[in-house]
Amino acid sequence: MRILHVLNHAQDVGNGIVNAAVDLACWQAQAGLEVAIISSGGEYESLMKQYRIRHFTLKIPRSPLDVIKFARAFREITQIFLPDVVHAHMVRGVISAKTLRGNSDYVLVSTVHNEWQFHASLMGIADRVIAVSRSVARSMQHRGIPLQKLHIVANGTIGSPRRPPLDHVKPLPLQHPAITTVAGLYPRKGIRDLLEAFVQVADESPAAHLYLVGNGPHRAAFERQAQQSAHSGRIHFEGFQTEPQRYLLSTDIFVLASRQEPFGLALSEAREAGCAIVASNVDGIPEVLEGGNAGQLVRSGDVKALSQALLGLLRCRKDLESWKHRAQTNLDWLRVERVHQETLEVYQAAIAEMTRTVCA
Known part of the structure; x- marks a missing residue:
């Protein structure tokens, strides 16, 4: 053929x-x-x-x-x-x-x-x-x-020829607890919602850091939003990375706060890397997370629900580890x-x- x-x-x-x-x-x-x-x-x-x-x-x-x-x-x-x-x-x-x-x-x-x-x-x-x-x-x-x-x-994405196997990837020394998103910096990816939610998280969790891995035409606007926060020093704009797995392997919680998302390849990558996941309950995301079995689902655009889900995981190490394990369960179909x-x-x-x- x-x-x-x-x-x-x-x-x-x-x-x-x-x-x-x-x-x-x-x-x-x-x-x-x-x-x-x-x-x-x-x-x-x-x-x-x-x-x-x-x-x-x-x-x-x-x-x-x-x-x-x-x-x-x-x-x-x-x-x-x-x-x-x-x-x-x-x-x-x-x-x-x-x-x-x-x-x-x-x-x-x-x-x-x-x-x-x-x-x-x-x-x-x-x-x-x-x-x-x-x-x-x-x-x-x-x-x-x-x-x-x-x-x-x-x-x-598992078995992608574009990326080295995970056991060949060296994790980055991120500051913990590390919350990461891998997404284009567009409004539909819910970046503004994530930044607002992190401000609420950072108020209660003084050690938490947010890493935004990706680029896009709205980056400058999102950076200005972050700079207006009292926690701007803990918000890191990392730009596009050819090996996002280096971040994922060192991440505690992966977030995809999209308002529109047909599937979400980054969720597949985050699952393989063993991140606890919080994501919007919109479009194809629930399918990637198997109806919430492999990651927590929150209402799209609901900043309070997003921040509460993140804080819940940060407050309880046992729950965090449980969700990491759930993310890596049943991966063959990906x-x-x-x-x-x-x-x-x-x-x-x-x-x-x-x-x-x-x-x-």
């Missing part, structure tokens, strides 16, 4: 869509499938070479002239690689693959990550649509995507290998249906 993935870029910048797609492509190549990626390029190109994944550099169009050039180049790539499956992970990719398919006989598969974006419905023009959580699948159904097109393939196998089944079903249609 020949598989062509379509991405905006291949940069190692903490983009969950890119990370999940690169993980999948590497596992497919490792399984003996012929894999190629179209993207504007980035740091993951070296990983692609390691896994013998062919990379076609194609920049996303910014003008009408660019669109024409993109269309011509995309058509040429499909004629050169002759994919059985084109797997698009972004809207421009699925539109291009659909409109430029012509006489090509590939099946088109899309994966929906950020279903909250207004244009996510366009991902439904693919022959098969993969949702990364049950929450995303429900949303796509409400947007009119036929149920027979939809498949749920939950994300997973492996990239499972994502690969379930995605392959989607491909095979789509190809079989196309074959039946052609032969009918």
